[in-house]
Every structure is written in C-alpha cells, then in structure tokens.
Amino acid sequence: xxxxxxLGIPVxxxxxxxxxxxLPKRLAGQEKTLYLSINPQIALHASNYPEVMxxxxxxxxxxxxxxxxxxxSQQQCGAIKERVTGIELMYQLLEYADEKSDSLFLYGAKxxxxxxxxxxxxxxxxxxxxxxxxxxxxxxxxxxxxxxINQVKPTFVFVALGFPRQEQWxxxxxxxxxxxxxxxxxxxxDVISG
Ligand code: UDP
Numbered sequence: 001x002x003x004x005x006x007l008g009i010p011v012x013x014x015x016x017x018x019x020x021x022x023l024p025k026r027l028a029g030q031e032k033t034l035y036l037s038i039n040p041q042i043a044l045h046a047s048n049y050p051e052v053m054x055x056x057x058x059x060x061x062x063x064x065x066x067x068x069x070x071x072x073s074q075q076q077c078g079a080i081k082e083r084v085t086g087i088e089l090m091y092q093l094l095e096y097a098d099e100k101s102d103s104l105f106l107y108g109a110k111x112x113x114x115x116x117x118x119x120x121x122x123x124x125x126x127x128x129x130x131x132x133x134x135x136x137x138x139x140x141x142x143x144x145x146x147x148x149i150n151q152v153k154p155t156f157v158f159v160a161l162g163f164p165r166q167e168q169w170x171x172x173x174x175x176x177x178x179x180x181x182x183x184x185x186x187x188x189x190d191v192i193s194g
Pocket of ligand 1: 162
C-alpha cells in the first residue's frame with residue numbers, strides 16, 4: 001500500500017473496495033486493524049496533538065476521507081484518486097459483520113443517539129451481535145470503558161467522540177482493547193440514528 005503525505009500527515013492510497021477485499025485476510029491474521037479517517041480538519045490540526053500524530057503514524061490504515069484529500073493529492077503526485085468517507089466505510093463494515101454474524105461495540109455520541117443507533121443497526125443488520133454500547137458522555141472512567149469492552153471481546157469497535165477526542169482515546173487504549181477492528185467514526189452515529 002502506497003502512502004502520500006498531505007500537510008505532513010500520512011494518508012494511504014487505498015479505496016473502499018481494496019479495504020473490503022483485504023479485510024478477511026486481516027481478520028484471519030494476528031494484527032489488529034485500525035481505520036483512521038484523515039479529513040482536511042484532521043490534516044490541518046493533528047500536529048497539535050503529539051499522541052494523535054503517533055497514532056496516525058502507526059495505524060494500519062489512514063483513510064483519505066473526503067474530496068478535499070483528493071484535491072490536495074492532485075496538487076502533489078495525485079496518487080489519491082478516490083475518497084473513502086468514514087460513514088461509507090462504517091456501512092460496509094456493518095454489512096460484512098452482518099454476513100459473518102460478527103459482534104461489535106459502539107462507544108460515543110449522546111445517550112439518545114446511541115440508543116437509536118443500536119435500534120437501527122439491530123433492525124437493518126439482524127445477524128450482527130451488538131455486544132455492548134456506551135454513550136460519549138458517560139460517568140464511567142476510561143479504564144471501566146476498556147474493561148466493559150474486554151469483557152465481551154467484540155470483533156469491531158466503533159468510536160464516535162469527534163476529533164481529537166476519539167483519536168486521543170484510541171491512542172491511550174487501542175493496544176489494551178481485545179478487539180480486532182477499530183474505526184474512528186466522528187458524527188456517524190448521528191447519521192445512522194437519523
Ligand atoms: N461526542 C461525544 N462526547 C463528547 C463530545 C462529542 O460522544 O464529549 C460525540 C457527539 O455527540 C457526536 C460525535 O462525538 O456524536 C461527533 O461530535 P462533533 O460533531 O463535535 O465532532 P466532528 O464530527 O466535528 O468530529
């Protein structure tokens with residue numbers, strides 16, 4: 001996989017179909033998968049957060065999120081030809097999880113938003129096992145949240161706290177969480193819940 005640097009931030013040259021084609025191989029292996037969406041806001045501001053920068057540098061996938069990334073690439077070597085939005089990727093991962101009857105954990109968004117997101121996913125993807133969910137305004141400590149996830153060991157973890165909170169949280173806890181695939185999804189639960 002090639003990587004292009006936009007404003008000093010690594011962004012991988014990868015499409016949605018590439019991601020979905022390699023997912024089964026990644027799940028069959030040992031390595032965790034971390035999909036980080038790199039949009040213009042993140043490209044502009046990530047360097048203010050050293051822990052977010054090192055997460056981006058070590059993540060398995062830095063996704064070109066939005067047409068702004070394609071345009072920025074055109075000003076350079078033009079390797080990034082297609083955007084992959086976080087919500088599109090999340091929907092594809094939900095479809096995959098539904099086909100495989102996989103489990104997932106949702107963390108973030110307002111209590112009513114996450115409750116509705118759980119309902120919508122339950123209706124639209126009936127084979128998915130929703131192993132748990134915690135809203136983004138909980139009184140639970142970060143350690144308690146990690147413990148809750150590790151009790152159920154889901155395949156997928158979706159984190160929706162907005163930038164930079166979700167990336168900072170992943171930087172602190174990603175290694176300790178017993179799950180296989182992680183995605184930072186920004187406002188996606190708000191979209192899914194309608
Ligand atoms: N959010 C959260 N906890 C917080 C702040 C934000 O769960 O302390 C959620 C918010 O409810 C929304 C998501 O994070 O569902 C994205 O928030 P925002 O729109 O502020 O971020 P952006 O999409 O601009 O990254």
